[in-house]
Amino acid sequence: TPNFKKIKVKTLTATSNIQTLAQDIVEKCKLIHNSKVGHVQQLLRRLQQRQLQTTSDEQVGFGEQDTKLLKQRLEAERYQEEQRRKTRHEEQLSESQDYSDSNYPPANLDDLDDYLEKLYEEMPEKVKATTQIASLARRTENLEVLLMSETMLGALARVLREDGRKSIDLAINIISVFFSFSHFSQFHQVILEHQVGDMTMRLIDLELKRAEEREKEDKDSGKKTSESKKMVMTRKQDKLLYVCYYLLLNLAEDLSIERKMKKRNIVVYLVRALDRRNVELLILSVTFLKKLSIYKENKDKMQECRIIDRLARFVPVNNDVLQNAVLRLLLNLSFDAAMREGMVQNGLIQKVVELMKSSLFQNVSMALLYHISMDDKCKSMFTYTGIIPWILEYLLQVDDLHSAPELISLAVNLTQNPRNAEMMCEGDNFMRLLNRGMETQDPLLHKVIRNISQQENNIKLKFKPFIEPFIHIIMAPETTNELLVEVLGTLGNLNIPEFDFYHLVCQHRMMDFLAAHLVPGEVEDDIVLEVVIFVGTLCTEHTAPLIVQAGLVEAMFQLMSDKKEDDEMVLQITFTFHRLLLFEPTRQALLHFTQVVFYLVDLLQDKNREVRKTADAALDVIVDSNEEWAVKIRTMKFEAHNQEWLAVLENDSMDYAGKFGPGEQGYMAENLEHYGGSDEEVDFNQYLQNPYGEDGTDAAPQYWNEEDAYARQMGNDGYYGDGGDLEGYDDDEYLNV
Numbered sequence: 124t125p126n127f128k129k130i131k132v133k134t135l136t137a138t139s140n141i142q143t144l145a146q147d148i149v150e151k152c153k154l155i156h157n158s159k160v161g162h163v164q165q166l167l168r169r170l171q172q173r174q175l176q177t178t179s180d181e182q183v184g185f186g187e188q189d190t191k192l193l194k195q196r197l198e199a200e201r202y203q204e205e206q207r208r209k210t211r212h213e214e215q216l217s218e219s220q221d222y223s224d225s226n227y228p229p230a231n232l233d234d235l236d237d238y239l240e241k242l243y244e245e246m247p248e249k250v251k252a253t254t255q256i257a258s259l260a261r262r263t264e265n266l267e268v269l270l271m272s273e274t275m276l277g278a279l280a281r282v283l284r285e286d287g288r289k290s291i292d293l294a295i296n297i298i299s300v301f302f303s304f305s306h307f308s309q310f311h312q313v314i315l316e317h318q319v320g321d322m323t324m325r326l327i328d329l330e331l332k333r334a335e336e337r338e339k340e341d342k343d344s345g346k347k348t349s350e351s352k353k354m355v356m357t358r359k360q361d362k363l364l365y366v367c368y369y370l371l372l373n374l375a376e377d378l379s380i381e382r383k384m385k386k387r388n389i390v391v392y393l394v395r396a397l398d399r400r401n402v403e404l405l406i407l408s409v410t411f412l413k414k415l416s417i418y419k420e421n422k423d424k425m426q427e428c429r430i431i432d433r434l435a436r437f438v439p440v441n442n443d444v445l446q447n448a449v450l451r452l453l454l455n456l457s458f459d460a461a462m463r464e465g466m467v468q469n470g471l472i473q474k475v476v477e478l479m480k481s482s483l484f485q486n487v488s489m490a491l492l493y494h495i496s497m498d499d500k501c502k503s504m505f506t507y508t509g510i511i512p513w514i515l516e517y518l519l520q521v522d523d524l525h526s527a528p529e530l531i532s533l534a535v536n537l538t539q540n541p542r543n544a545e546m547m548c549e550g551d552n553f554m555r556l557l558n559r560g561m562e563t564q565d566p567l568l569h570k571v572i573r574n575i576s577q578q579e580n581n582i583k584l585k586f587k588p589f590i591e592p593f594i595h596i597i598m599a600p601e602t603t604n605e606l607l608v609e610v611l612g613t614l615g616n617l618n619i620p621e622f623d624f625y626h627l628v629c630q631h632r633m634m635d636f637l638a639a640h641l642v643p644g645e646v647e648d649d650i651v652l653e654v655v656i657f658v659g660t661l662c663t664e665h666t667a668p669l670i671v672q673a674g675l676v677e678a679m680f681q682l683m684s685d686k687k688e689d690d691e692m693v694l695q696i697t698f699t700f701h702r703l704l705l706f707e708p709t710r711q712a713l714l715h716f717t718q719v720v721f722y723l724v725d726l727l728q729d730k731n732r733e734v735r736k737t738a739d740a741a742l743d744v745i746v747d748s749n750e751e752w753a754v755k756i757r758t759m760k761f762e763a764h765n766q767e768w769l770a771v772l773e774n775d776s777m778d779y780a781g782k783f784g785p786g787e788q789g790y791m792a793e794n795l796e797h798y799g800g801s802d803e804e805v806d807f808n809q810y811l812q813n814p815y816g817e818d819g820t821d822a823a824p825q826y827w828n829e830e831d832a833y834a835r836q837m838g839n840d841g842y843y844g845d846g847g848d849l850e851g852y853d854d855d856e857y858l859n860v
Contacts, residue, residue: 364399405445
């Protein structure tokens with residue numbers, strides 16, 4: 124065929140290097156231009172994939188390992204091709220201008236002085252001269268020669284400052300020259316000395332305002348600019364913005380320069396660029412925003428500009444490079460709770476889940492979803508997205524979960540939600556997951572199993588066949604501390620009546636093991652904490668005597684004294700005390716051999732609300748089961764709740780006693796006879812237990828409210844009001860029993 128030539132590729136195999144092969148074909152075939160190397164690579168990849176599909180079942184030497192290697196190579200080459208395409212676009216930026224370099228003679232370094240002279244002529248000559256200089260600057264080998272010209276950079280900076288606003292073509296050419304220099308850090312100081320950064324920021328501001336004005340004029344006048352004219356203006360503006368942003372991005376390597384850009388609202392300009400349609404400009408803007416987003420003030424400014432609403436339209440987008448850049452920017456922003464909420468409101472969860480299934484975006488998508496799943500209210504939104512079965516399959520396939528931190532982190536977060544955990548246990552999935560955990564004994568996989576074990580009883584019952592294997596794991600000497608923590612945590616969650624640990628405890632001598640792991644300092648605190656929880660789970664009517672015999676009651680109380688500054692440890696020990704107090708043997712051991720009651724009363728004043736609540740519940744168990752302790756606990760509770768009022772009352776009584784005359788002291792002694800006391804000492808506990816005195820009459824109102832000289836004196840001194848109460852208090856506040 125005249126216009127068609129076939130080329131046989133005999134050396135193409137599953138592991139062939141496509142790039143080298145394509146270059147070799149282009150060099151040997153005179154009919155293929157060098158610019159078509161990328162197209163040849165694509166054709167070779169298709170041929171390689173087709174060959175793989177047709178011969179994989181027949182070819183003996185081509186196994187799963189080769190297939191996996193080929194897929195990895197294809198993905199890597201695809202990404203590299205995208206990067207090369209982006210680089211070629213940057214290097215040939217000015218070649219894609221509306222006018223063609225073919226309109227001018229080829230640029231020559233020997234004519235540089237002529238180009239500089241034309242900078243002083245009319246606008247067309249200036250545009251032509253800057254086009255030639257920009258063409259020279261695109262070649263790296265020319266940069267050093269151009270830099271040696273003392274007047275060139277100064278002249279270009281002057282023309283940009285004076286005429287840059289008048290011609291967008293002129294501005295593109297001059298910024299392109301400085302852009303070529305900005306690729307090298309050693310030239311940054313030269314660029315800054317000519318104040319190019321300042322002029323670049325002004326040009327960006329000007330072009331964005333021009334775009335707004337055009338849109339406003341079109342709306343107000345009702346006349347729309349012709350599509351061709353509008354397209355030309357938009358294309359030129361996109362080119363100018365691209366080189367301006369890229370120049371600033373290169374200069375932003377210096378943090379002090381980046382701070383100056385921030386003060387000049389670079390974040391606002393970049394966010395507004397997200398409304399444009401040029402793909403290369405969008406990629407650059409998102410990349411620049413990602414760099415800026417690591418600083419809080421920039422992140423806050425992005426939030427003010429509602430950046431999430433703008434980024435949402437790029438998820439998904441039909442460009443892999445742009446998609447990857449957008450996801451990474453979203454990942455940076457997702458460290459902020461308000462930003463995560465914006466992502467949820469824009470429906471990004473389902474969209475990112477779909478992107479996660481692509482190997483190109485898998486890791487960054489999982490990391491983004493992990494951040495979103497940290498909010499408890501968002502965990503339930505993952506249930507019906509299809510992500511739970513996908514995560515389960517990956518958990519069962521990955522050999523080392525340490526190599527997939529995003530996967531295991533997301534799985535741990537999602538299984539904290541009851542509905543997600545239930546979905547992961549549907550069908551035979553639960554047995555597959557538990558068997559995999561027993562097989563690998565991976566601590567990270569057992570974190571997921573532990574989360575599942577803390578859900579409803581219908582899920583906990585499924586663990587019954589695995590309790591004894593779990594006990595074998597914790598008793599095994601080769602078990603690592605990380606695995607021991609997770610398995611103990613799983614066993615500690617199985618606190619339902621259907622599990623009777625008595626026979627397992629006796630069979631495996633578990634009490635000795637638990638007692639040995641309740642020694643602080645010798646065992647890691649994480650293990651001690653899980654042992655405390657497990658002891659509470661183990662405690663039943665049958666196991667309570669064994670717990671007492673093993674000395675776990677005294678050990679637990681001693682641990683409370685040693686770890687009183689650790690809120691989590693105190694909370695779990697208090698809850699375990701509550702469990703131990705439910706059964707007679709352990710309750711008697713706690714009440715007779717420890718000072719647990721006084722500790723629990725003291726915890727009623729703890730800053731942690733859950734600690735106070737748990738301690739109060741434990742004291743209620745004692746009150747309900749022991750009448751002798753009930754009276755003491757009520758008194759101690761009253762004193763604990765009203766200790767400030769009692770201290771004020773006692774101090775005031777001592778101060779006032781010194782003011783009494785002989786007659787007044789006799790009056791006080793007469794009233795105190797109702798309590799069997801004297802004028803030297805007041806027993807407040809006796810009053811609180813019997814406020815009406817021995818004869819049944821209410822002596823307290825006489826002591827506080829009688830209209831006598833003492834009461835009037837105290838009222839005038841400001842200590843008592845009309846009714847005799849302490850001013851500033853009310854009954855509900857200081858009689859909080």
